[in-house]
Amino acid sequence: MGPRNRLLLWLLVGGPIAVFSLWAAFDNTRLYFVTLLNGLTLASLYFIVASGFTLVFGLMRNVNLAHGSLYLLGGYVGYVVAGITGWWVVALAVGFLAAALGGLLMQVLILRHMQGQELRQTMVTIGLSIVIADILLWIFTGQVHQLEAPEWLQGPIRGIPLINAYSAYRLSLLGFGIAIGIGLWWLLNRTRVGMMIRAGVDDRGMLAASGINVNRVFAITFALGAGLAGFGGVIGAVELSMVPGEDTRLLLVSLIVVIVGGMGSVPGAAIGAVILGLAETYGLAYAPTYSVVFTFVILILVLAFRPRGIMGGKG
């Protein structure tokens, strides 16, 4: 793509958004900025869930379609634990661990034995997602479960310029997202395991040939990716509440974030999550019946112009 084409694309995409932003910011300043914040906090949740998905995909070429089920599993486990202990932070940790354990079992017991058969692995995860979703429905029924935010995060924060007050919990999501992002960056770029994962993404065979136990790297990555889904589940259990069907929604979110951002790239997942989060909240605020259409249009535009996603390389 030449520089002129790129400029044209920026104008074509950025122009309408800039015009809309100007109009909306002057028309109803508070609504515009609250929506912006809503979008960014939602994007944090999306990023946490989707980064696990993209991590697993990047290393193992494994499309884990049970990712949404792991999200829901983490959420329900967190709900139970919070009910017993009364500590939200403990629920967060246990939700992470439960989903990580689930992912580890999936990888070690089943997926390891069909290495390289991508389609078969994907189908196994589909089967697992059906089974897990139905077992969760069996145990927790179809009722809406909602986790309460911990006391120190309840209530609004007042005195913010332009928007007056905003939910403390939602704002904390932003912090969680950024923390997870920095943590992942640190893990991938500054630790030995991260080095192995990055090497594995580039060339799995070479990594194995240089004496690394690839199976262990795979197991760690899968557990981490699944754990992030569970972590997101506990966070989302407060924000979005848990019902059967949320697994599909978060799976769709992960898919779109990863397709838009670039498959296997953690920064791509961040970009994709921000785009999707903003599109969804602005859509809901300004054109409720068509909000999903925006998501859809973004998906199609990216696929049409950058089939491998915004941050996607040659794959």
Next chain:
Amino acid sequence: MSAAQWRRAMSTGLAGAAPRVPVGRTAAPSPAPAADPFAHSDAPRWLKHLWRTLAPRHVFTALLVLIFPFVATPFFTFQVASQSLVLGLIALSLTFLAGYGGMVSLAQMTVAGIAGYTMAVLGTSSSPEISLGWPWWVAVPAAVLLATVCSALIGWLSVRTEGIYTIMITLAIGVAFYYIVLQNYSVFNGFQGLRELKPPTVFGVQWRDPLPFYFLCLFWAGAGYFLVRYVVRAPFGIALQGIRDNPRRMEALGYGVVAHRVAAYALSGLLAAVAGILLAWYNALMTPGSVGTGWLINILVIAVLGGMKHPIGAFLGALVFVLLQTFAIDVIDRERFNLVIGTVFLAIVLFSPDGLLGLWAKLRSRLSPTQAMTSPQRRQP
């Protein structure tokens, strides 16, 4: 070798050695030439062809599906047989795409849903403020056409990337379509959906009565089946299988890989669209639930259950699926159908990736070791 020559060579000499030889076909012992009464007569070609390829089991199956509705109860004819045929036709579109084109699309139910919704919007339904009320002979072809075009577009979007990406992209498109019809009330009537979709009364026949509806489904399922059987042996189908096995080589030979793939999507879309119309008539309604994730995946389950190595697998899988849906829930809890189907699907994927047809082939080869069941074929990824 030019593309045309290659095509000719593929369709004549090499067709038999094509990577995928249908399972049933290899097993059929070819009749001895001496027993062929048409060998030297000047009977029409189609009669000769029929004599050579027809085996007793074909005749048996044909008789079975024709006589079945007259002996079975209306419940079986409508709920079990018709539903199996319709779902089988949708699964067939996936079998064609995945088995012969190597592209596993999860959006086949979406294409069927687009056809159903388009027919509901253009034709008549219980929501007169939405439905335009066009006559069926305009609405139905328009719906099929639109769904086919949409399928080609979905194909064009997803074939730009390869392999495992296809399943992600098609799933994303399918689920996004579900949320669109769920949220939009002005065209799709949201959660309520569009109701009272009745097949028209043509030639004085009530087409939704069990018997006529069964034969309607049988006709279109049969048409789809034989179309796929024909296409996979035609030059286009052979080229498609070549692309499945080695896209780069086919590209080097001068084939338009993207064009072939998009055309495959369009053809599979046509099958799914016809089935989508039938499904809308069967349910008499279109709701977001009918294009939800559950059904997107169920189509894959059906196709994998039956086996993707032969078109008949789709219908076999659909029959098993519908029987499970109808009767397995009597044995265990009614609510736990998903657990049953999920477990069955997992078992099939884990232990017999070629589905029930694969099991059948294994069984036969074990019982009669002299007949080689396996042809030298690539392992389907």
